Amino acid sequence: MEFPHDLKYTSTHEWIRMDGNRARVGVTSFAAQELSDVVYVDLPEVGKEVQAGQEVSVVESVKAASSIYAPLAGRVADVNTALKSNPALLNESCYQEGWIFELELTPGAPAQGLLTSKEYLKTLEGEK
Amino acid sequence: MPYVSHTPQDQDAMCAAIGVRDPRDLFREIPDAVRLSRINLPGGLTELELSRRMRELAAKTEGTHSFDSYLGAGSYEHFIPSVVSAIVSRGEFETAYTPYQAEASQGTLQWIFEFQSLIAKLTGMDVANASHYDGASALAEGAMLATFARKRPRILISETVHPEYRRVVRTYLSGLDVELVEIPMLAGGRPDWEQAERLLDERVNALLVSSPNFFGQLEDIEVIAPRVHKAGALLVESSNPIALALVKTPGEHGADVSVGEAQPLGLAPAWGGPYCGWFAARQELTRRLPGRLVSETRDRNGRKAYVLTLQTREQHIRREKATSNICTNQGLCALTATVTLACLGPEGLKEMAELNTSLSHYAYDRLLEIDGVTPFTSGPFFNEFAVRFPKTTQAINLKLLKKGIIGGFDLGRIRKDWAHACLFAVTETKTEEKIDRLVQEIKACLI
Amino acid sequence: MSHLTREEPTLAELSRPKKRAVKFPRAACAKDSQPLIPAQYLRKTRPRLPELSELDVVRHFTRLSKLNFSIDTHFYPLGSCTMKYNPKRNDTLSTLQPFLWAHPAQPEELSQGILEILYELEQALVEICGVRRFSLQPAAGAQAEFTGLMIVRAWHRDHGNDKKIVLVPDTSHGTNPASAALVGYQVQTVKSDERGLVDLGDLESHLGPRVACLMLTNPNTLGRFEVHIQKIAKMIHMVGGLLYYDGANLNPLLGTARPGDMGFDIVHLNLHKTFSTPHGGGGPGAGPIGVADRLVPYLPAPLIGRDGGCYFLEPAHPKSIGRVHAFYGNANILIKAFIYIKTLGAEGLKRVGEASVLNANYLLTRLEKIFHVPYPGRCMHEFVVSTLKENPHGIRTLDVAKRLLDFGFHSPTIYFPINVKEAMMIEPTETESRETLDHFVETLETIADEARHHPERLRQSPHTLAVSRPDEVAAARTPKLVWDEPPLASPDKSPEGILALKSQR
Structure with a gap:
């Protein structure tokens, strides 16, 4: 399992790719494996304002449904519509083609609580 | 004792294996304070005695067989065609469990798939589920689906809908933050669509109607359907399954959800139950459906197979976030309707x-x-x-x-x-x- | 059943134009040319339903029945489901003509027999559970939970407390939180301790004035009797909350202990579990809801009353939570449960509880040699095991469950309760013989041996059934819930053609 160094992470297994005031969000390879075959991704509406820690999306496998939380406050600027017809992207390419949504960050909102790949790896060891 | 088949030797051997002297020893953990010496009920009856007693009670019950x-x-x-009870009373159907283990339940799973298909075809809708307790609770679940989908504060229901159905809808909605408003009935037994039009606005989740209605009247659903949709609300229509052979379907009317009571399809009145509610909808509402759904698929050898599907909507996975708390369907009653429709x-x-x-x-x-x-x-x-x-x-x-x-x-x-x-x-x-x-x-x- | 048998076609695939099973006579009054229903109300095409002969229908469904496991044909050690034998006399005697053909709205004097049965059933359930009254109206356990929680809410509101929280243990069935949410409650989960009982410390930390109710099964889902139940009742009552009994596991306590005596205020029963009514491949069930004295006014209306030798439906109490079922509920299921209780009587019911606990402990004793047991010790009516003790190839519970099917056993409940990894929950019930239990243990020993030496045999199982490991992922990604449009059978007729309905006016 790999956790790219250029990404930020949350303890609830989201990854964040920061690009200026934009943050692209997906789930980590650990989460993708735990979920097993993803069958459906409930995407948020573009334009929706969200708070950090708020449930934004739900990822479903055959026997489980997992909430995806907004890592930071902002507005949903884009969603990965490719997941609608091909939810397996989330398993096959969780850091690239399997991204879920993109936030336009609220200016000035604190970007606290995000983890580096090393810190995230530590939380995983704790979970085991 | 009927139904427990252990001989005294069996019981002794089993107790010995466990390491107790008597089965009562296994109840030691139960505090004395809540233990009972005996319940105050009469002794058991043999089948012969019970048969006499039940026939006495039957003799005190009249019905459509005698009047x-x-x-x-x-x-x-x-x-009811004779085929129906011959099939439905088969132990392989009657004493089967919920089809969670697909390989052990292909019979049940396939007839549920057939039930869903027959209901969808009969109502002119795209998808249907494996059934509900009765027509009343199916209507209530329709109101809840609309409330979860639209998140608005109101449901409209026609006064011409069965009064007991309306009561059940009221009970079900009482846990949600939503107001139930009745569309009054006009003389002659049909609803006041003008009043409905006035009330149909951006506060409404759904309009609940039935045709034929409680008074037997066919309603002009097509007239009101576009108004419902213009308000961004859903149309939930309750129907009679026999009438659907002749009259326009909820699908043709433009309904988003079709519900109804399948009792006329092979189920005797039986003093009120068990009956069988159906629930069908347009394709885009599939993931919002309450209750059990069966899908066709393939097995690992490429053979056609049936499985329960979209289970993440349901309570056993989603718990408090489920689309409904329903856990059963009406199993045998839905099978009854399926066999009846196949015969007819x-x-x-x-x-x-x-x-x-x-x-x-x-x-x-x-x-x-x-x-x-x-x-x-x-x-x-x-x-x-x-x-x-x-x-x-x-x-x-x-x-x-x-x-x-x-x-x-x-x-x-x-x-x-x-x-x-x-x-x-x-x-x-x-x-x-x-x-x-x-x-x-x-x-x-x-x- | 074998993979050599052909796939069973659907009704649509079997359909051939003009085949029929049922005909009706024509009414003599259908003569005139005036259509009875105006054209604008009529459907344009006839419904696309399959066309079959009577023998087609009989063979199709008989073949389908043979693809099922059932209690009549197989042992079902399903934990939490109480898959006991469904006595045949329940069916024969509940379907006497009058019980089938009584109309729910007919005058009460015509329904005295049924009313008497239901009245007596209520009395029996009251005695068995130690509560004040039962409503027999809810159509299933989940509807009973919903009804019970409506009563909880109504009672608190009546006492000026709009409480917001329902507590459930982490071993609870999914319907508990789902029903609570439906009534508008927030759900909080209470942990189990290392013995598998409600963790009293964790319970204490959740208690407060906002707690409306605690929902419990007892024995719990791990098969353990909550030995601190009276203390738990006191704790919840101290904060003004109510204690709710989920009747899923009442079976072992029949005749031995009563929820009412333990301090429960509300009790629901699943008649298809404890009281032997058939599961029917998923229903219909019945979920009577019983309450302590102070909650009686809130029960759904109508209840059944008695005046001398005359039975009647009582008018609704003003505080009643309303109706949850059109008419009176699943009356015919209730009659089956009545027949069961009458057959057993007081002694028989007690014997049911004892034998169910004896059977479960016998299995546990023999199976703890081959499976990890997360909560060791004696059990009540059911117990939970985890993975095989000797498991060099990492065989999962799913594989064991599927392999059991090859040997003619339905699998136990698997992956529940959710607080045990790789859980397998086993409940033999009282109606299984020692021979069946021994055979089941021997089979699991064989499977344990296969797990060591032939792991692939387990992972590929079942091998002997019509299908094996259906693709659930594909089904969930692109569900096919309805058959494809069957080939157009007989040509559609115009509505005028269909409606040879004529009036005599």
Whole structure:
């Protein structure tokens, strides 16, 4: 399992790719494996304002449904519509083609609580 | 003791294996304070004794087998083909568990798939689930689906919907933050669409209607459907499955959700249950459906197979976030409807519906020939209609009972000022001769 | 059943134009040319339903029945489901003509037999559970939970407390939180301790004035009797909350202990579990709801009353939570449960509880040699095991469950409760013989041996059934819930053609 160094992470297994005031969000390879075959991704509406820690999306496998939380406050600027017809992207390419949504960050909102790949790896060891 | 087959030797051997002397030793953890010496119930009966007792109780119960009955009002006496009980009573269906283990349940899973398909085809909808407790709770679940989908503060329901259904909807919605508003009924037994139009706005999740309605009237659903959709609300329509052989389907009306009571399809009135609600919807609502769903798929050898699917909607996975708390479907009752529809086919169902229509209209015409009897309902109808008597329905029904006839439903039970109104259901179980006798006896009551 | 048998076609695939099973006579009154229903109300095409002969229908469904496991044919050690034998006399005697053909709206004097049965059933359930009254109206356990929680809410509101929280243990069935949410409650989960009982410390930390109710099964889902139940009752009552009994596991306590005596205020029963009514491949069930004295006014209406030898439906109490079922509920299921209780009587019911606990402990004793047991010790009516003790190839519970099917045993409940990894929950019930239990243990020993030496045999199982490991992922990604449009059978007719319905006016 790999956790790219250029990404930020949350303890609830989201990854964040920061690009200026934009943050692209997906789930980590650990989460993708735990979920097993993803069958459906409930995407948020573009334009929706969200708070950090708020449930934004739900990822479903055959026997489980997992909430995806907004890592930071902002507005949903884009969603990965490719997941609608091909939810397996989330398993096959969780850091690239399997991204879920993109936030336009609220200016000035604190970007606290995000983890580096090393810190995230530590939380995983704790979970085991 | 019936149903426990251990011999004393078995019991001793099992206790020895466990390391106790007596099965009672296994209850030691239960505190004395909550332990009971014995429950105060009589001793058990042998099957012979019980059979006598049940026959005594049966003798104190009458019904459509012993009387000519014109009761409907949500529960109908219909012909049931012999095939139905022969199939449904098979132990492999009756004593099977919920089909969670697909390989051990292909029989149940396939007939559920067939039930879903038949309901979808009959109602003109895209998808259907594996059934609900009854038509009333299916309607309530329709209201909840609309509330979760639209997140608005109101549900509209027509006063012409079955009064007990309306009560069940009210009970179900009471846990949600949503107001139930009734569309009043006009004289003649149909709803006030003008009032509905005024109320249809951005605060409304859904309009709940039924056709035929409680009074047997066919409603102009097509007139109101575009108004419902213009307001961004959902149309939830309850129907009668036999009538659907003749009349426009909820799909043709533009309904988003179709619900109804499948009892007329092979289920006896059985003093109110078990019955079988159906729930069908348009494709885009699939992931919002409550209850069990079966999908066709392939197994690891490429063979056709059936499985429960989209289970993440359901309570056993989603817990407090489920689309509904429903856990069962009506299993055997839905199987009953499936076998009945398979037996009837399109021609049988159509003939049955035609026979209902011709006999009910014959009865309506004959009753109105009686001096002083006037129409209560005046629009087009299927197998149920209401008239007004010059005396109370209660008085007339009491006299009919003595002649071996259970009269129509006394609408005075719904509203005091309807004490002279009577709702008749006339199905294929009646004949012109029986109807003529009913008319004769009512005439005699009115002299 | 074998993979050599052909796939069973659907009704649509079996359909051939003009085949029929049922015909109706034509009414003599259908003569005139005037259509009875105006054209604008009529459907344009006839429904697309399959066309079959009577023998087609009989063979199709009989073949389908043979693809099922059932209690009549197989042992079902399903934990939490109480898959006991469904006595045949329940069916024969509940379907006597009058019980089938009584109409729910007919005058009460015509329904005295049924009313008497239901009245007596209520009395029996009251005695068995130690509560004040039962409503027999809810159509299933989940509907009973919903009804019970409506009563909880109504009672608190009546006492000026609009409480917001329902507590459930982490071993609870999914319907508990789902029903609570439906009534508008927030759900909080209470942990189990290392013995598998409600963790009293964790319970204490959740208690407060906002707690409306605690929902419990007892014995719990791990098969353990909550030995501190009276203390738990006191704790919840101290904060003004109510204690709710989920009747899923009442079976072992029949005749031995009563929820009412333990301090439960509300009790629901699943008649298809404890009281032997058939599961029917998923229903219909019945879920009577019983309450302590102070909650009686809130029960759904109508209840059944008695005046001398005459039975009647009582008018609704003004505080009643309303109706949850059109008419009176699943009356015919209730009659089956009545027959069961009458057959057993007081002694028989007690014997049911004892034998169910004896059977479960016998299995546990023999199976703890081959499976990890997360909560060791004696059990009540059911117990939970985890993975095989000797498991060099990492065989999962799913594989064991599927392999059991090959040997003619339905699998136990798997992956529940959710607080045990790789859980397998086993409940033999009282109606299984020692021979069946021994055979089941021997089979699991064989499977344990296969797990060591032939792991692929387990992972590929079942091998002997019509299908094996259906693709659930594909089904969930692109569900096919309805058959494809069957080939057009007989040509559609115009509505005028269909409606040879004529009036005599």
